[in-house]
Amino acid sequence: MPYLLRRLGFFLLTLWAALTLNFFIPRFMPGSPLQALRDRTHNKLSPAALEQMLTSYGFKPNENVLVQYVDYLKNMVTGQWGISIGATLGEPVTRIVRQALPWTLGLVGVTTVLAFLLGSLIGTVAGWRRGGRLDSLLPPAFVVTSALPYFWVGLLLILVFSVWTGGVLPSDFNYDSGMQPAFTPAFVFSVASHALLPAATILITSIGGWILTMRNNMITTLAEDYVRMGRAKGLSDRRIMTAYAARNAMLPNLAGFAMSLGFVIAGAILVEYVFNYPGLGYLLYNAVQNTDYPLMQALFMLFTVAVLVAVLVCDIAIAILDPRSRERDRSGR
Amino acid sequence: MKPTRITFAIVALSASLLAAACSGSTTANNSTSTGNGTGTSAREGGSTDKASHKQGGSLTIANTQGQTWTCQFNPFNPAVNPVSLGFVYEPLVYVNLLQDQKETPMLASSYQWSADKTSIVFTMRQNVKWNDGQPFTADDVAYTFDTMKRVPATDLYSLWTGAGLRSVTAAGDKVTMTFDQAAGPYFFNFANQVGIVPKHIFSTGPAAAHPDTWDDRAPVGTGPYKVDPCSANNIQYVANPDYWQPGKPYLAKIQYPAYLDNGPANLDLGSGKAQWGSQFIPNIKALYLNKSKDNHTWSPPVTNVAIVPNLDPSHAATSKLPVRQAITLALDRQKIALIGEGGQQPVANQTGVVVPTFQKYYDQAAVAAAGYDKPNPDKAKSLMSGLGYSESNPLKLTIITITGYTDWDASLAVVKQQLKPIGIDLTVSDLAQQTFDDRLYNGNFDLAYYGQAGGPTPYYELRQMLYSKNSAPIGKPASFNYERYLNKDVDALFDKYPTADDAGQVDIIKQVGAAMMRDVPIIPTTESVNWFQYNTEDIAGWPTEADPYAQPAAFNVPDVEQVLLHVYSKSAQN
Numbered sequence: 001m002p003y004l005l006r007r008l009g010f011f012l013l014t015l016w017a018a019l020t021l022n023f024f025i026p027r028f029m030p031g032s033p034l035q036a037l038r039d040r041t042h043n044k045l046s047p048a049a050l051e052q053m054l055t056s057y058g059f060k061p062n063e064n065v066l067v068q069y070v071d072y073l074k075n076m077v078t079g080q081w082g083i084s085i086g087a088t089l090g091e092p093v094t095r096i097v098r099q100a101l102p103w104t105l106g107l108v109g110v111t112t113v114l115a116f117l118l119g120s121l122i123g124t125v126a127g128w129r130r131g132g133r134l135d136s137l138l139p140p141a142f143v144v145t146s147a148l149p150y151f152w153v154g155l156l157l158i159l160v161f162s163v164w165t166g167g168v169l170p171s172d173f174n175y176d177s178g179m180q181p182a183f184t185p186a187f188v189f190s191v192a193s194h195a196l197l198p199a200a201t202i203l204i205t206s207i208g209g210w211i212l213t214m215r216n217n218m219i220t221t222l223a224e225d226y227v228r229m230g231r232a233k234g235l236s237d238r239r240i241m242t243a244y245a246a247r248n249a250m251l252p253n254l255a256g257f258a259m260s261l262g263f264v265i266a267g268a269i270l271v272e273y274v275f276n277y278p279g280l281g282y283l284l285y286n287a288v289q290n291t292d293y294p295l296m297q298a299l300f301m302l303f304t305v306a307v308l309v310a311v312l313v314c315d316i317a318i319a320i321l322d323p324r325s326r327e328r329d330r331s332g333r
Numbered sequence: 334m335k336p337t338r339i340t341f342a343i344v345a346l347s348a349s350l351l352a353a354a355c356s357g358s359t360t361a362n363n364s365t366s367t368g369n370g371t372g373t374s375a376r377e378g379g380s381t382d383k384a385s386h387k388q389g390g391s392l393t394i395a396n397t398q399g400q401t402w403t404c405q406f407n408p409f410n411p412a413v414n415p416v417s418l419g420f421v422y423e424p425l426v427y428v429n430l431l432q433d434q435k436e437t438p439m440l441a442s443s444y445q446w447s448a449d450k451t452s453i454v455f456t457m458r459q460n461v462k463w464n465d466g467q468p469f470t471a472d473d474v475a476y477t478f479d480t481m482k483r484v485p486a487t488d489l490y491s492l493w494t495g496a497g498l499r500s501v502t503a504a505g506d507k508v509t510m511t512f513d514q515a516a517g518p519y520f521f522n523f524a525n526q527v528g529i530v531p532k533h534i535f536s537t538g539p540a541a542a543h544p545d546t547w548d549d550r551a552p553v554g555t556g557p558y559k560v561d562p563c564s565a566n567n568i569q570y571v572a573n574p575d576y577w578q579p580g581k582p583y584l585a586k587i588q589y590p591a592y593l594d595n596g597p598a599n600l601d602l603g604s605g606k607a608q609w610g611s612q613f614i615p616n617i618k619a620l621y622l623n624k625s626k627d628n629h630t631w632s633p634p635v636t637n638v639a640i641v642p643n644l645d646p647s648h649a650a651t652s653k654l655p656v657r658q659a660i661t662l663a664l665d666r667q668k669i670a671l672i673g674e675g676g677q678q679p680v681a682n683q684t685g686v687v688v689p690t691f692q693k694y695y696d697q698a699a700v701a702a703a704g705y706d707k708p709n710p711d712k713a714k715s716l717m718s719g720l721g722y723s724e725s726n727p728l729k730l731t732i733i734t735i736t737g738y739t740d741w742d743a744s745l746a747v748v749k750q751q752l753k754p755i756g757i758d759l760t761v762s763d764l765a766q767q768t769f770d771d772r773l774y775n776g777n778f779d780l781a782y783y784g785q786a787g788g789p790t791p792y793y794e795l796r797q798m799l800y801s802k803n804s805a806p807i808g809k810p811a812s813f814n815y816e817r818y819l820n821k822d823v824d825a826l827f828d829k830y831p832t833a834d835d836a837g838q839v840d841i842i843k844q845v846g847a848a849m850m851r852d853v854p855i856i857p858t859t860e861s862v863n864w865f866q867y868n869t870e871d872i873a874g875w876p877t878e879a880d881p882y883a884q885p886a887a888f889n890v891p892d893v894e895q896v897l898l899h900v901y902s903k904s905a906q907n
Binding site: 030031032035036037038039040041042043044045046047048049050052053055056057083087088089090091096099167171172173174175177178179180181276278282286291 | 399413495588591785
């Protein structure tokens with residue numbers, strides 16, 4: 001219990017520190033929401049009116065920074081995230097986030113889980129048949145692809161599967177703009193086909209890491225006594241591979257997986273940017289471009305909280321799964 | 334319309350098909366300041382042609398937004414009014430800057446200025462209905478302008494503060510506006526750019542409490558289209574069956590997808606999936622025009638793109654007249670337009686009058702007499718050598734520009750090349766948009782590359798750039814006069830303009846043009862255009878060079894309405 005309490009305290013402290021940074025760093029950026037708005041309206045509207053308008057939307061640059069900061073903390077906690085003062089001027093931030101969140105969760109979330117499962121499977125088999133055909137082919141190949149920058153992979157996929165094929169696979173957006181969102185086969189198909197290239201990009205670049213660690217863990221685990229014991233008992237190869245070796249080899253990877261789930265919500269900014277995929281990452285890019293403080297703050301907070309929660313869950317899971325972590329704590333070190 | 338996204342690696346991979354590039358040189362119409370607007374408009378009735386086509390068909394607009402739609406339509410919100418003004422909301426009178434301020438009466442059927450132009454009486458059109466069935470009245474107009482007074486955030490053109498609007502009153506079918514001063518130049522703003530809103534909607538509930546921030550998700554207007562439905566990815570407009578011009582609009586549906594980047598928008602234009610384009614297409618011949626015989630382009634110039642020199646004495650080099658003269662003489666603008674802008678922008682001239690759009694204000698003879706009608710590198714060289722500079726001992730200057738405006742970068746590369754032989758070593762400094770703004774506004778530059786917004790006559794753009802009240806000391810943000818040009822005589826010319834008659838105004842602009850050549854406060858290079866591409870396979874009635882009935886790009890408010898009232902589907906005519 002003290003272990004968990006300590007983790008919880010650490011969680012709150014980190015959260016506060018991150019929120020504080022999220023408040024101040026955007027304000028150190030060059031430019032201001034007013035300047036961004038003037039640029040977007042081509043400097044043809046009255047700056048005074050624009051400033052008034054931003055003020056009505058809750059932008060108070062002249063207020064004491066400390067007061068702003070305290071208000072900000074209060075609003076972040078209570079979920080009053082304010083109104084966008086950037087390109088989506090006037091739109092409540094919660095609404096914008098609600099619109100983008102499912103797309104990021106769908107695209108990046110699903111591919112992260114998929115990459116983990118597929119990677120672990122390939123790694124398991126590769127480690128089991130060390131030196132086999134699969135082992136000499138896939139891990140090296142994916143080590144190379146995981147070293148590639150993913151926006152570059154995205155551009156390459158667009159070129160090959162969208163441009164060269166005359167647009168067979170769409171290279172941007174989340175679904176065909178002519179459609180209205182509805183649970184019809186045509187719409188689902190449209191969503192799937194638009195997600196294919198960005199999902200492939202993320203998969204290709206992230207799966208290598210899982211394969212490699214899983215394979216190496218497998219090899220160490222296979223040398224363990226309990227595996228030899230299993231063999232001696234005459235268990236089937238399949239049973240030894242999955243229930244004995246893979247199960248234990250996967251443990252260290254689970255922590256990493258929990259972490260990467262925390263990062264899902266931040267989206268893959270560059271992937272969403274390259275594919276113009278209107279998720280949270282794309283939103284963040286736009287918010288920064290237009291000095292949209294309320295939107296930036298809300299997004300940064302979400303990203304921070306997601307990662308911190310993932311870490312916390314991971315800590316708890318480890319505490320449950322691995323008695324040693326608790327023991328160490330009790331001894332007080 | 335969205336300036337630009339840097340398409341770094343895309344260019345390397347597929348320069349031909351994906352390069353979005355683009356530029357801030359997409360042009361906004363219209364300005365805050367002032368202009369013409371004389372006489373009365375007598376013509377009663379609809380727009381320029383009679384309803385003569387059958388209704389039906391649809392059209393897709395490809396105009397890059399850089400974000401998904403918020404589905405707000407409040408015409409007072411500058412972030413969303415390009416999708417509501419002209420579609421749903423209408424102005425009193427449409428003023429076409431491409432046809433010498435030709436007027437088309439819209440909600441006001443006619444108007445009458447007082448002799449000194451300090452008051453104007455509009456007569457409202459009869460039998461106009463809001464799309465919820467309520468009748469449109471003069472009260473709606475008065476309420477719209479009163480809202481701007483009550484909530485200054487909605488006064489986007491500073492009518493109550495800058496233009497000197499004193500009162501707006503409605504009586505019967507008449508609306509009277511009075512001003513503190515001659516308000517002719519503001520006609521363009523208050524009659525043409527302000528969308529009239531319904532009093533019965535805007536005087537109740539949240540719309541009345543916060544007309545500036547109200548979201549207006551189901552807009553009630555008098556315009557030719559209604560929103561039905563709007564999603565983050567697409568706005569669909571359907572024809573308003575009760576529109577006051579019978580038989581119009583012709584097209585039953587308008588699709589306005591949210592394009593996040595120029596690349597996909599340009600691909601859809603090339604394939605004909607979208608028919609109305611409004612952004613820069615690089616290498617337009619291969620990527621657009623050659624893809625179909627029905628693809629056309631016509632991008633009329635409206636403002637200048639210019640080298641802005643810092644005239645403040647603290648900037649020793651650029652405040653010297655011979656240096657500025659040498660720069661403008663050394664420039665071969667044909668080459669800049671051809672290489673930098675791919676031949677898609679016309680060349681500018683030293684008077685700052687955009688031709689051919691504002692031809693009647695352009696004094697060709699004076700330009701020739703001043704020697705500014707063609708490049709003269711020899712004279713430029715001798716001017717620079719008079720100051721002790723040469724190619725081997727060059728004057729070092731830095732020009733700031735905006736990162737991602739790839740066409741401007743290309744133009745500046747040409748400029749740099751042309752300035753080298755006369756003894757100027759130009760360094761191009763790409764800055765992030767907001768850093769650039771900061772330095773431009775506060776006068777922290779030697780040279781800057783920039784384009785202003787314009788208006789229905791050259792007066793608007795020139796006054797913005799040159800009027801001393803638009804300047805500020807170095808270190809303080811100037812509103813428009815970034816070069817810090819202070820000239821009492823030129824100020825006096827601008828002050829005389831609002832009360833001058835038509836011929837007088839032309840004369841004033843010519844004199845300002847003469848000052849531009851004498852003092853070289855700004856060095857125009859190319860003319861910024863209204864990007865416009867259109868497909869004629871099914872849609873006809875587009876604005877063309879022969880019939881420029883409106884600014885053609887879809888982001889122009891309220892010009893977009895004129896285009897919507899003219900275009901029709903060929904297949905629906907059978």
